[in-house]
Amino acid sequence: MLLSKLKIHLKTIIGTPSIDFVWSDEHNEKFFSYLNDHLESMTIQDKEIQLTIKQSLREHFESVGYILFKMSQTQLRMKIFPYKIEPKDSINLQAIIDIIDENGDFVQYDYNGKEDLICLQNELTHQLTHFIYKITNEEINKKELLKYAVRKAFELKPSDIVITKNNQIFIKYCDIAPREIPDSEKETIANRYNGLDEDKLKSFYKNFFLRDENKNFFYDIAVEFVDVYILEKKIDNFTYEKYVFSFIQSIIMEHLENTFDGNKEFFRGFSGYVFRIHFKEVLGHIANLILAEVSASNKHVIEFLKYYSLNIVVMDGKKYKVPEIEADNGLKWSVSSMMSIVKIYIRTEQSIAALLGKKEALQDGIKDLYIYDLSPMEYNNNLHKEIEKISQELVNATQKVNLYSDLLDISKTAEDKESIKIDLKNIKQEMQLKRDEKAQLTAKMIEKNELLRYNNTKKEIDAIIRQEKREERILEQNKESFLSIKNSLVKALTSKKVLLEEFEAQR
Secondary structure, three states: OHHHHHHHHHHHHHOOOOOOOOOOHHHHHHHHHHHHHHOOOOOOOOHHHHHHHHHHHHHHHOOOEEEEEEEOOOOEEEEEEEOOOOHHHOOOHHHHHHHHHHOHHHEEOOHHHOOOEEEEOHHHHHHHHHHHOOOOOOOOOHHHHHHHHHHHHOOOOOOOEEEEEOOEEEEEOOOOOOOOOOHHHOOOHHHHOOOOOHHHHHHHHHHHOOOHHHOOHHHHHHHHHHHHHHHHOOOOHHHHHHHHHHHHHHHHHHHHHHHEEOOHHHHHHHHHHHHHHOHHHHHHHHHHHHHHHHHOOOHHHHHHHHHHHOOEEEEOOEEEEOOOOEOOOOOEOOHHHHHHHHHHHHHHHHHHHHHHHHHHHHHHHHHOOOEOOEOHHHHHHHHHHHHHHHHHHHHHHHHHHHHHHHHHHHOOOHHHHHHHHHHHHHHHHHHHHHHHHHHHHHHHOOOHHHHHHHHHHHHHHHHHHHHHHHHHHHHHHHHHHHHHHHHHHHHHHOOOOEEHHHHHHHO
């Protein structure tokens, strides 16, 4: 999750990656301020955090070059170096193609009965990625090298698409060409789909845009839009109304191009198709993120929302009716009327999320104390029962020894005495085995400090669960009002101001 957030933040403060980019003191201040706000209890010097930061920087600049960087607790220094080798000139290109050619058994043509689909199965994909990321003899974009090698090996056209998912590489033969959009259709769905046939887009969506694999896709789109355009660029309401959909579609297209390879014209149309299907979901996330900023008293966002309470604005001498944050029942929300509900609801949500995270960490920790799926208490109780059983057997054996000793004293024949002595010896040997077993079981008993740790952790988890239930009750009490605000805001965010005379004519 941190990696995704860092990548979005880098895009926010850096923009489009460039080989000429220079990391300034301003970038440094913004980046470390962001890290300090989002690392919580973890430290910047933590090895795992360092690796995540490096990966976010590497992936951001991967399209233009590779980076070298050095970071302390308060400062980062980095330099971007251009790749010296193009994929077509790679000394490793033929070796990659050879791996594909030599593993034809793992290439499945007509995948799922579709003549236009090829699958490079897990075994081959693993060999390829393993080889690619072991390359140290040239400075090259390894991701692009793999894509180029696949295209070369299968003699693909620029319109064909290479897809990596589920540890497999897919090749989609794509002869879909966008038709030219006439002026009469500029404001239609056909234009949004870049002139592509909707059935073709639907088929691609069904086969390659699986919900489980893209569950955070639209949330990430919303986060990037809010971070870049609302929080960083601080666009005004007029810019928002004019460009919001094109901004969001461009973000979707960029994310799609990072996931798939090839045929930009196709993904320009596909991004419009995807956005249309998930329109409400994206705007719902955006509304939530905006309300979260309201709960944090973000001045720019509060001013941005005040626009929807203006009723009428004048531009170029013309009067316009402004969209309102109005619920289905006619209730109109203003920043002042929504503020307390939003703060309570968002902060309660955040509190529950923090409690769930803490509870999960404690539950993971307490699992380490379990033995054979038994809690320390259950484990000790089971051992205690076994020890008690052995102790009783030793008591019985001791009584038996006493009985046999008495019999030995009163026995008259040598044969009887010898038989009793043998029995006594066997009983005593059995008793020693029982004592040894008891000692072994006693040694296995969980120590008191571990039991105390388990009990304290369990009490802490129980306390969190109680707090969680209290917070959930608060959430439930404010849910209806918050959803009214959110749904009303979504409607406002998807509406535009209209000329007052047109608005009145429609009434």
